Amino acid sequence: MKFSFSTAGESHGPGEVTLVHGVPAGLGLLAEDVDRDLARRQQGYGRGGRQKIETDRIEFLGGVRHGYTLGSPVAMLVRNKDYGNWESRMSPAPVEDPPEPITLPRPGHADLAGMQKYATDDLRNILERSSARETVARVAAGGVARKLLSEFGIRINSAVYRIGGAAMDKVEAARGAARSDESEVRCPDKEVSEAMKAEIDAARYARDALGGSFVVVAEGCPPGLGSYVDWRDKLDARLAAAVMSINAIKGVEVGIGFDVAKYRSSEVQDEILLDEENGGGLSRASNRLGGLEGGMTNGEPVVVSAAMKPISTIAKQLRTVDLAKGEAAMGFKERADSCAVPAAAVIGESMVAVVIAQAFLEKFGGDNMTDIRASYEAYMERIAKIVAETKN
Numbered sequence: 001m002k003f004s005f006s007t008a009g010e011s012h013g014p015g016e017v018t019l020v021h022g023v024p025a026g027l028g029l030l031a032e033d034v035d036r037d038l039a040r041r042q043q044g045y046g047r048g049g050r051q052k053i054e055t056d057r058i059e060f061l062g063g064v065r066h067g068y069t070l071g072s073p074v075a076m077l078v079r080n081k082d083y084g085n086w087e088s089r090m091s092p093a094p095v096e097d098p099p100e101p102i103t104l105p106r107p108g109h110a111d112l113a114g115m116q117k118y119a120t121d122d123l124r125n126i127l128e129r130s131s132a133r134e135t136v137a138r139v140a141a142g143g144v145a146r147k148l149l150s151e152f153g154i155r156i157n158s159a160v161y162r163i164g165g166a167a168m169d170k171v172e173a174a175r176g177a178a179r180s181d182e183s184e185v186r187c188p189d190k191e192v193s194e195a196m197k198a199e200i201d202a203a204r205y206a207r208d209a210l211g212g213s214f215v216v217v218a219e220g221c222p223p224g225l226g227s228y229v230d231w232r233d234k235l236d237a238r239l240a241a242a243v244m245s246i247n248a249i250k251g252v253e254v255g256i257g258f259d260v261a262k263y264r265s266s267e268v269q270d271e272i273l274l275d276e277e278n279g280g281g282l283s284r285a286s287n288r289l290g291g292l293e294g295g296m297t298n299g300e301p302v303v304v305s306a307a308m309k310p311i312s313t314i315a316k317q318l319r320t321v322d323l324a325k326g327e328a329a330m331g332f333k334e335r336a337d338s339c340a341v342p343a344a345a346v347i348g349e350s351m352v353a354v355v356i357a358q359a360f361l362e363k364f365g366g367d368n369m370t371d372i373r374a375s376y377e378a379y380m381e382r383i384a385k386i387v388a389e390t391k392n
């Protein structure tokens with residue numbers, strides 16, 4: 001089966017479940033390989049009280065034995081510690097004293113359309129699954145993808161380059177992405193990090209919230225992942241869809257993104273150079289197109305960036321309608337994050353990892369790591385020869 005994953009679980013239910021299909025046998029995989037990213041997802045200045053309750057860790061329920069994958073689906077569970085406070089309200093079995101329904105849909109959340117679509121008068125039935133708590137399960141899938149990719153030298157990092165009005169250059173941020181774990185806002189520039197924190201504080205003080213932008217960089221991808229042959233195979237489109245699917249993401253760009261519309265062709269295309277110093281390999285004079293041409297990787301770092309809207313649950317109440325009473329009302333305030341852009345960047349890394357792992361296995365796929373390695377090495381050797389032939 002194709003490398004893919006699905007998730008299940010409600011935000012305040014017993015736990016978040018991930019089922020990863022198409023994982024080859026023989027991949028070394030430990031719980032800590034996945035837990036590292038779960039911990040990174042929990043961090044970030046501006047996170048709300050929930051992250052003080054949770055310490056996200058996976059339990060393997062299937063697919064791994066003695067530290068190696070078996071080729072069967074990898075099933076993982078992250079228990080929600082907060083469930084202890086919600087057992088009656090979230091009980092799968094009927095309860096004697098059900099809680100009052102929540103009937104004030106928040107503008108910007110899934111509440112209103114969700115209630116209409118799923119025919120419920122209690123928006124808790126909607127928010128439990130539309131909550132970004134589900135992204136724990138995505139990051140777990142991303143951990144498996146990253147472990148696979150790391151075997152072939154592919155590394156994925158991210159950096160936050162804008163929160164509200166505090167910003168740094170996206171290209172500079174992408175360059176510093178490997179250092180961004182050091183910053184509370186995942187921004188590689190210390191001064192801008194402080195400015196971002198001040199922006200978050202100011203928004204929170206005003207009982208409001210802020211969004212921002214992050215960039216994900218995948219280094220070490222071989223050329224030729226994805227394809228131009230069928231629209232469904234185009235890697236830029238698949239990356240955009242995967243990143244756009246993250247809660248609150250409203251725009252995705254590849255490389256310099258929308259700026260391609262501003263410049264002349266000679267200022268946009270990445271010229272191809274013969275790299276005499278590195279044994280006659282090919283290189284590029286720039287990477288404005290974010291490592292993707294014709295829906296395929298071209299060997300340069302893959303650069304995908306995204307804009308996240310501000311959190312919609314804010315103390316400054318916004319106008320809504322009480323659907324039980326049919327009256328104008330002010331929104332309700334649940335516990336919430338005031339800024340989750342740093343967390344979204346880690347989720348972005350995970351979604352990019354999953355899509356690249358999927359394309360990697362389409363290209364080099366086999367049932368086990370030995371066959372995949374052989375296929376990868378044969379390909380890398382062949383494309384190195386093409387360069388040698390071009391030269392002679």
Ligand SMILES: Cc1cc2nc3c(=O)[nH]c(=O)nc-3n(C[C@H](O)[C@H](O)[C@H](O)COP(=O)(O)O)c2cc1C
Binds near residue numbers: 131249312
């Ligand atoms: C990591 C993360 C944390 C979030 N935390 C909150 C939150 O605390 N409160 C909130 O209202 N929205 C939060 N959101 C955003 C909502 O989940 C999102 O706006 C909602 O699901 C509606 O989806 P849409 O914005 O994509 O249309 C968060 C998003 C992410 C990625």
Ligand SMILES: C=C(O[C@@H]1CC(C(=O)O)=C[C@@H](OP(=O)(O)O)[C@H]1O)C(=O)O
Binds near residue numbers: 336
């Ligand atoms: C639980 C997480 O994020 C949640 C995402 C979220 C939302 O509406 O998306 C609302 C908040 O939920 P709660 O009311 O339980 O605090 C966040 O904390 C998480 O990221 O682990």
